[in-house]
Amino acid sequence: MTDFSSDxxxxxxxxxxxxxxxxxxxxxxxFHDNNDPDFEIGEDIYTPNTAGDALRSMSDPTKYGDPDHYSVRYTGTSDNGGVHINSGIINKAAYLLSEGGTHYGVSVPGVGTDKMGAIFYRANTVYFTSSTNFSQARAGLVQAAKDLYGSASAEVNAVNKAFDAVGVY
Structure with missing residues (x-):
């Protein structure tokens, strides 16, 4: 999807x-297919016969050694500058946007998987460019939520809170 939109x-x-x-x-x-949905990434392919493991976790990126806040992001050059490692920061924001919760002292109201998906889809297809960084992603996601739900909506508030919670401004 990304190759054909924001690239x-x-x-x-x-x-x-x-x-x-x-x-x-x-x-x-x-979640759409109700295929034993969770917020673990690659749990069925990483080691299929071992329960409780995955490549990454959206709900708790630190479970597999990835950062869940911008203040602890990876800044080296390995892994193409941390593409797999630092995805945990955005994954945590998406999880909080969907499910809600408190992270780093910031309370985030959840909007559910459908609305979270709609917001990320619109931002990726309308606002993200090939060089979008995390701060620009936040701005694009806020604008996408405004487009879909209105400027003063609970969804816009939730996007802002989710990114506050992961330290992306």
Missing amino acids: LVYQYESGALNEAISDIFGTLAE
Whole structure:
């Protein structure tokens, strides 16, 4: 999907955003199909005969060693500048947007998987460009929520709170 819309460059923050979008829409497909949905990534392919493991977790990126807040992001050059590692930051924001919760002292009201997916889809297809970084992604997601639900909507508030919670401004 990303290749044919925003075409995010696969390095650093734009690459991590690319990875997160893939994780988000893979997870949304699980929820849509009611195929034992959860917020774990690759749990059925990583080690299929081992329960309780996955490649990444959207609900708790730190479970597999990935950051869940911008203040602890990876800043090295390995992994194309942390595309897999730093996807945890956007994944956590998406999880909080969907399910709600409190993270780093910020309370986020959840809007559900359908609305979270609609917001990310619109942002990726309308507002993200090939070089979108995390801060620009937040702005695009806020605008997408405004487009879909109105400027003063609970959904816009939830997007802002989700990104506050992961330290992306």
